[in-house]
Amino acid sequence: xxxxxxxxxxxxxxxxxxxxxxxxxxxxxxxxxxxxxxxxxxxxxxxxxxxxxxxxxxxxxxxxxxxxxxxxxxxxxxxxxxxxxxxxxxxxxxxxxxxxxxxxxxxxxxxxxxxxxxxxxxxxxxxxxxxxxxxxxxxxxxxxxxxxxxxxxxxxxxxxxxxxxxxxxxxxxxxxxxxxxxxxxxxxxxxxxxxxxxxxxxxxxxxxxxxxxxxxxxxxxxxxxxxxxxx
Numbered sequence: 001x002x003x004x005x006x007x008x009x010x011x012x013x014x015x016x017x018x019x020x021x022x023x024x025x026x027x028x029x030x031x032x033x034x035x036x037x038x039x040x041x042x043x044x045x046x047x048x049x050x051x052x053x054x055x056x057x058x059x060x061x062x063x064x065x066x067x068x069x070x071x072x073x074x075x076x077x078x079x080x081x082x083x084x085x086x087x088x089x090x091x092x093x094x095x096x097x098x099x100x101x102x103x104x105x106x107x108x109x110x111x112x113x114x115x116x117x118x119x120x121x122x123x124x125x126x127x128x129x130x131x132x133x134x135x136x137x138x139x140x141x142x143x144x145x146x147x148x149x150x151x152x153x154x155x156x157x158x159x160x161x162x163x164x165x166x167x168x169x170x171x172x173x174x175x176x177x178x179x180x181x182x183x184x185x186x187x188x189x190x191x192x193x194x195x196x197x198x199x200x201x202x203x204x205x206x207x208x209x210x211x212x213x214x215x216x217x218x219x220x221x222x223x224x225x226x227x228x229x230x231x
Contacts, residue, residue: 008089047071047078048086060095061143066164111199116215117191123153127184130158130212132192134171147171147197149178158182171197172206179210186211193217 149159159178
């Protein structure tokens, strides 16, 4: 335990001083360091390698809970405490950044609907024009993605869904919530950008089944959609 304490704090204090305080010899410390790694230590090294890789891929946005979730998804049997210990001992922490996050993937082969709104975001009555969008917000555990559906008559959020990943079903969950809440009549215009989430077959199938008129913003013109969402 004394040798382990020295190893954990050797970056903060001189090794010789730690040995004196813990009443061990530097020779004993060298012997401890040359021992074959235990099964637990080898497991920690493998876990740490994955933690560093996930931290790199996420641009430092993963905290302990999110990191644990990611490691479990790739098949590692780890808990929050162990992940937190390894991150703390190795100086791995959340790096806050204001770097722009891309939420619209328009590089796809899905069909594109015409722009029925043509930047006319006024609506005389409810369930006449809906607009959808995906945004993101920074939290202590990294970025969270938020999908919303607005009724442009009242500019109220009538459907929403949140996730720590921008998965395909994020927009679908928001749409289903809005449909269940409002049960819109056939002919309601549904307007979004050209993102793959909205152009996907699954999303468009739901729109057809509920009688929506599909509208999408013009190519390269984010204001076609974002003006309505932000107003």
